[in-house]
Amino acid sequence: MTLALDPELVVDATPAATAADPDSENLDALAAELDALRDEILADIGQRDADYIRRIIKIQKFLEVGGRVTLMGGIIPPLWLAGVAMLGTSKILENMEIGHNVMHGQYDWMRDPLIHSSTYEWDNVCPSSQWKHYHNAVHHQWTNVRGMDDDLGYGVFRVDPQRPWKPKFLPQPLYFGLLATFFQWGVGYQDSYAGRPEGQKANWAWRKPKIMETGRKAGRQLLKDYVAYPALAAPLGVPSALAVLSGNFAANTIRNIWSFSVIFCGHFPDNVAIFDKEDAIGESHGHWYKRQILGSANFTGGKLMDIMSGNLNHQIEHHVFPDIPANRYAEIAPKVREICDRYDLAYNTGSMAKQFGSVFRKICRLALPK
Amino acid sequence: MIPLRVRRALETLTHPHSLDQVSAAFRRSWTGELVGTVTAVERLTPRSVAISFRTNSSWPGHTAGQYVPVGFEIDGRRETRTYSLTTASSRPGSQVVSIAVQRVDGGLVSNALNDHVAVGSTLFLGAPMGEFTLDGARPLAAPADQGPTSDTFNANTPLLFIGGGSGMTPIRGLLAELIERRERTGAAPEVTVIAYAPSATERLFDGELADAERRYPWLTVHRINLASTVGPDDPNTLGPALLDCLAPEWRSCQAFACGPAGLLDGAETTFAAAGVRDRLTVERFTRLLPPSDGHAASESVTVALRDASRELVLRTDTPLLDSIEAAGQLAPSGCRNGICHTCSVELVDGCAINLRDGRISEAGSHVQLCICAPLTNLTLAL
Numbered sequence: 001m002t003l004a005l006d007p008e009l010v011v012d013a014t015p016a017a018t019a020a021d022p023d024s025e026n027l028d029a030l031a032a033e034l035d036a037l038r039d040e041i042l043a044d045i046g047q048r049d050a051d052y053i054r055r056i057i058k059i060q061k062f063l064e065v066g067g068r069v070t071l072m073g074g075i076i077p078p079l080w081l082a083g084v085a086m087l088g089t090s091k092i093l094e095n096m097e098i099g100h101n102v103m104h105g106q107y108d109w110m111r112d113p114l115i116h117s118s119t120y121e122w123d124n125v126c127p128s129s130q131w132k133h134y135h136n137a138v139h140h141q142w143t144n145v146r147g148m149d150d151d152l153g154y155g156v157f158r159v160d161p162q163r164p165w166k167p168k169f170l171p172q173p174l175y176f177g178l179l180a181t182f183f184q185w186g187v188g189y190q191d192s193y194a195g196r197p198e199g200q201k202a203n204w205a206w207r208k209p210k211i212m213e214t215g216r217k218a219g220r221q222l223l224k225d226y227v228a229y230p231a232l233a234a235p236l237g238v239p240s241a242l243a244v245l246s247g248n249f250a251a252n253t254i255r256n257i258w259s260f261s262v263i264f265c266g267h268f269p270d271n272v273a274i275f276d277k278e279d280a281i282g283e284s285h286g287h288w289y290k291r292q293i294l295g296s297a298n299f300t301g302g303k304l305m306d307i308m309s310g311n312l313n314h315q316i317e318h319h320v321f322p323d324i325p326a327n328r329y330a331e332i333a334p335k336v337r338e339i340c341d342r343y344d345l346a347y348n349t350g351s352m353a354k355q356f357g358s359v360f361r362k363i364c365r366l367a368l369p370k
Numbered sequence: 371m372i373p374l375r376v377r378r379a380l381e382t383l384t385h386p387h388s389l390d391q392v393s394a395a396f397r398r399s400w401t402g403e404l405v406g407t408v409t410a411v412e413r414l415t416p417r418s419v420a421i422s423f424r425t426n427s428s429w430p431g432h433t434a435g436q437y438v439p440v441g442f443e444i445d446g447r448r449e450t451r452t453y454s455l456t457t458a459s460s461r462p463g464s465q466v467v468s469i470a471v472q473r474v475d476g477g478l479v480s481n482a483l484n485d486h487v488a489v490g491s492t493l494f495l496g497a498p499m500g501e502f503t504l505d506g507a508r509p510l511a512a513p514a515d516q517g518p519t520s521d522t523f524n525a526n527t528p529l530l531f532i533g534g535g536s537g538m539t540p541i542r543g544l545l546a547e548l549i550e551r552r553e554r555t556g557a558a559p560e561v562t563v564i565a566y567a568p569s570a571t572e573r574l575f576d577g578e579l580a581d582a583e584r585r586y587p588w589l590t591v592h593r594i595n596l597a598s599t600v601g602p603d604d605p606n607t608l609g610p611a612l613l614d615c616l617a618p619e620w621r622s623c624q625a626f627a628c629g630p631a632g633l634l635d636g637a638e639t640t641f642a643a644a645g646v647r648d649r650l651t652v653e654r655f656t657r658l659l660p661p662s663d664g665h666a667a668s669e670s671v672t673v674a675l676r677d678a679s680r681e682l683v684l685r686t687d688t689p690l691l692d693s694i695e696a697a698g699q700l701a702p703s704g705c706r707n708g709i710c711h712t713c714s715v716e717l718v719d720g721c722a723i724n725l726r727d728g729r730i731s732e733a734g735s736h737v738q739l740c741i742c743a744p745l746t747n748l749t750l751a752l
Contacts, residue, residue, distance in 0.1 A: 039727060050446030054395075061395040105711035108736055111441075111448040113403075114391050117711055118736070121386035137712050220385045228382050323711060 027286025030343050034289050034320060037335055041324055049325045050110050056097050056307070057115070063090035067251065072233050074243025084247050088254035089308075094123045095259050096310025101326045103132055124184040124255075125218035130191035130210055138195065140322050144267055144295035145280045150194030151267060152274065154179070154186060158366045160274050165369040172367045176360065183256035188214045225252065258308075261356055266315040268362060269297040269355040271348055292319040293340055298333075298349040305352075306330050316340075316347065372402075399426040404495040406440075409466055411487055415572050418472040418536075419484050420456065423493055424464060431462040432498035433505070434547030435540045435626075437653075439496030440469065444482045448494055450734050451479045454540035454628075454653075455498065458547040470574055472536040502540050502626060502653040504547060525557040527624050530617050532608065532637055534566035534629025538574040540653060541628060545582065545589075552586070562617040563591045564608075566633060570595060592616045608636040610644065621646050628653040674749040675699060676718055684744060689725060691739035694752070701739055701752060713739040720748025 067087030074080040099122030101107070107115050121128045134150070142148035146160065153159045156179065158169040179186050192210035200206045225248040230241040273294040280291065296315040299305075305313050311326035312318060317336050318329060340347040349355075372380075377389055384392050390401035399405040406423035414420050432438065432455055441450040453469040460467050471483040529548075533541040541563065552558040567573035573593065583591045596606045606612065613620040621644050627637040634652050641650040673682045673690070684693040691713055694701045702712050708726060714736045722731045722742045730745065731737045737750075 042727075046445035046447075047443075048446070050443065058395045061392060105714060108711065108714065110443075110446055111735060114388075114394050118714065123386060132712060217386065220382070224382060224385045232383075
């Protein structure tokens with residue numbers, strides 16, 4: 001099978017609009033329209049959204065408790081499968097529809113201390129404070145900007161054809177599979193790797209506290225899933241304890257692979273734009289919107305896909321309005337799309353299979369020298 | 371109440387979620403938070419309701435006359451206001467206590483509590499506070515040369531309660547406490563109540579006061595119908611003449627006053643003029659409101675940083691993040707663009723305005739420092 005070079009990858013080489021640029025008027029108008037849409041949604045946020053997130057949390061907790069109890073009988077294969085399905089689903093919900101969205105501050109307006117970005121800790125090895133730093137403050141501000149957004153390849157993959165090829169990229173299809181399987185660990189250490197604070201010297205000193213913090217949280221997570229719960233099943237015998245252990249591992253892996261897949265569809269499918277630093281620094285509010293739209297990709301799916309992907313199948317809507325409750329993305333998507341059409345901004349979407357396929361093909365293609 | 375060790379052990383299994391986060395998903399009162407579940411709602415007057423609720427096991431108990439922050443979810447948002455507890459002192463643990471909520475014209479929470487609370491509703495509580503209590507009555511700024519004044523509750527000291535409008539709520543609590551103490555000890559001081567209200571139908575606890583007066587010979591209740599806008603020359607306004615008439619022993623009473631500002635100012639003046647200001651305990655229901663004329667031209671306000679123990683004088687036209695940093699103070703920040711919420715900090719007291727959309731934030735909410743400016747003197751949890 002030959003991998004054809006894909007010439008359609010759009011790279012936005014035009015400089016950011018300046019006051020003298022005729023495009024700036026257009027961008028100002030775009031900003032005004034999107035700001036108005038944002039205000040419209042915010043005015044409507046209320047009981048419905050509070051009820052929604054509480055319902056999701058309730059379902060997640062039921063699935064978690066149900067899954068863990070079922071896994072206690074895991075030496076019986078159908079119970080193991082059912083337990084893994086329930087626990088895996090609960091971990092996916094907690095990671096995506098709940099954790100990611102709550103930490104974005106999407107539900108802070110509720111003033112519920114149990115569902116607030118300043119207190120929420122999500123159920124994987126990544127400390128919330130580090131996630132909020134890297135994801136909210138860096139990735140969402142510098143989305144798809146070369147040299148600024150580590151999510152462009154996570155320091156491992158060559159996803160940008162402008163990046164010079166090196167032999168180390170050859171095994172990247174293999175890394176793709178490895179990262180998918182152990183994704184929470186990549187997420188957990190991303191901020192220690194890429195999150196150097198501005199003005200901080202490039203040395204070991206700033207990394208160490210972050211690495212230690214992740215290590216501490218990881219330790220408690222490992223204790224929970226691979227020591228404490230198996231120990232609870234130990235009175236039923238060693239095979240039962242092992243069934244719980246393997247079930248917990250399987251549930252974590254399912255969550256890793258699924259969240260990896262959803263996230264990798266967000267900014268890597270074909271025709272998503274990558275930007276230069278000069279384009280982004282000092283950009284106007286309208287250019288920020290434009291960059292968020294051109295730098296993100298959606299995939300299609302119904303209500304179930306919305307919930308299971310944490311509404312990240314609406315990646316464009318999420319990047320345009322990261323702090324609006326995600327349960328609103330589906331209903332505003334037609335309006336956002338309509339605005340994009342009018343301003344001639346490509347709205348990248350397709351089935352998850354198509355988007356994911358194009359991502360995998362890109363990983364394989366860019367593993368090779370151009 | 372789950373013992374701490376057990377809680378910690380269980381949280382090994384729920385990590386990183388707290389036990390509260392897990393139990394709250396099933397029933398909100400099953401947490402270490404202070405939560406009340408409404409057990410009864412009774413209309414007192416056309417403009418007020420009495421709400422009884424059962425506290426969960428985290429309740430620390432309260433002393434009669436204290437008030438409690440009450441949070442109620444309105445359109446998804448938890449809004450909190452303080453209300454006086456109208457019941458006698460309670461022990462720690464799951465107890466039934468009550469508040470009475472009178473409508474404030476245009477008020478968000480008072481009207482929601484009047485209209486939307488039902489049996490089973492959840493109330494988010496704070497710890498009881500306040501010193502408007504029988505045993506805690508303290509003189510305000512007692513003159514230094516008077517030495518320690520005997521101000522603690524003494525069953526022999528007559529009591530005088532002056533209440534106006536919703537100011538009757540803590541007074542009802544004190545009366546309930548006195549009645550309970552009477553049941554327990556057989557002793558009760560002479561108590562005089564002066565209850566101001568715009569009219570008989572609007573007087574809180576009117577029927578209960580009448581019943582109590584019939585039942586307890588040591589209790590006397592005077593009812594005065596008076597609009598709060600009436601001037602000082604009205605014979606019914608609080609003053610030495612009125613007190614001499616209704617409670618001749620008032621100068622030697624332990625007095626408590628709660629109600630509109632005018633009533634309380636009058637009480638303070640009267641008692642001070644008689645040289646017995648130290649025998650009067652006053653509770654003012656105040657609430658800092660944002661200016662009604664919108665965002666004024668730039669002024670300077672005082673911004674207190676609670677955790678850093680610093681006070682800064684900042685301008686009302688500059689985002690808090692910029693001016694706090696310019697003053698050499700560290701504040702959390704991320705995108706500095708209103709997106710990432712890293713700079714989101716709790717507004718402990720005062721009001722701030724979002725410079726992007728004009729939204730006003732009040733105490734208890736979080737503000738994004740990078741896009742909010744102070745409206746009034748305020749305190750940040752920073």
